[in-house]
Amino acid sequence: MSPTGEDGMTRRVEAVDWSVYLVTDSRCGEGRPLLQVVEAALRGGIGVVQYREKQAATRTMVREAEALRELCEAYGASFFVNDRIDVALAVDAHGVHLGQDDMPVPMARRLLGPERIIGVTVHNAEEIRRAQAQGADVLSIAPVFATSTKPDHQTPLGIQGLRKLAGLCERPVVAIAGITLENAADVIRAGVDGVCVVSAVMAAPDPETAARELRRRVEEARAARMG
Numbered sequence: 001m002s003p004t005g006e007d008g009m010t011r012r013v014e015a016v017d018w019s020v021y022l023v024t025d026s027r028c029g030e031g032r033p034l035l036q037v038v039e040a041a042l043r044g045g046i047g048v049v050q051y052r053e054k055q056a057a058t059r060t061m062v063r064e065a066e067a068l069r070e071l072c073e074a075y076g077a078s079f080f081v082n083d084r085i086d087v088a089l090a091v092d093a094h095g096v097h098l099g100q101d102d103m104p105v106p107m108a109r110r111l112l113g114p115e116r117i118i119g120v121t122v123h124n125a126e127e128i129r130r131a132q133a134q135g136a137d138v139l140s141i142a143p144v145f146a147t148s149t150k151p152d153h154q155t156p157l158g159i160q161g162l163r164k165l166a167g168l169c170e171r172p173v174v175a176i177a178g179i180t181l182e183n184a185a186d187v188i189r190a191g192v193d194g195v196c197v198v199s200a201v202m203a204a205p206d207p208e209t210a211a212r213e214l215r216r217r218v219e220e221a222r223a224a225r226m227g
């Protein structure tokens with residue numbers, strides 16, 4: 001399959017730009033419409049958007065997810081749905097993101113087919129080994145730092161813990177939790193391909209500038225890492 005589908009969206013995992021990965025949370029947008037905040041973030045250079053909505057009715061979710069998928073398409077970004085394989089399929093998302101309590105990867109693969117991307121949250125070496133063996137396409141190491149955005153998170157790994165786990169990953173790998181403009185470069189230097197953020201962009205007074213500045217710091221840190 002070509003990196004870009006007929007609709008202009010990037011479909012192959014190798015072609016996804018993981019640098020700055022926005023996970024949405026409608027409670028973090030300071031009352032602003034979700035689409036408005038995400039569009040500003042896309043203008044600032046977000047490469048991946050994940051629709052993460054825990055409470056809404058399914059009808060609301062498919063409406064919002066479809067609108068976000070179209071927006072991502074317009075900006076050449078990739079679009080994922082958190083947890084909900086049915087919603088991902090209904091709106092033709094690039095893929096889904098699954099945690100350790102969500103649909104197991106082999107079952108998700110049967111439902112999604114070979115071409116949609118499956119991302120998996122990993123907290124330790126055993127989860128990395130299993131996710132890779134089961135064919136996850138991208139790993140998200142969590143939690144790097146403490147965050148109030150997901151209060152039920154596990155004990156934070158810190159930069160040293162992140163570095164150890166990132167070294168075990170043979171697939172694209174990102175990191176999440178408590179990532180801000182101030183620590184994004186340290187996270188990239190620990191060996192991941194991108195940073196995932198909720199509040200650093202969703203709650204920023206100016207989400208476009210926040211996304212642009214995050215991207216600049218990620219690119220600088222990656223360039224320095226490569227020497």
Ligand SMILES: Cc1ncc(COP(=O)(O)OP(=O)(O)O)c(N)n1
Nearest residue numbers: 082097098099100121140142176196
């Ligand atoms: C990119 C990314 N990484 C981690 C998570 C968390 O997934 P999960 O552990 O299933 O928790 P919920 O987000 O479902 O509460 C994520 N969503 N995205």
Ligand SMILES: Cc1ncsc1CCOP(=O)(O)O
Nearest residue numbers: 147149150177178197198199
């Ligand atoms: C979805 C998710 N999974 C682990 S932490 C987290 C939330 C991260 O939010 P923030 O970027 O605001 O710390």
Ligand SMILES: [Mg+2]
Nearest residue numbers: 083098099102
């Ligand atoms: Mg989940």
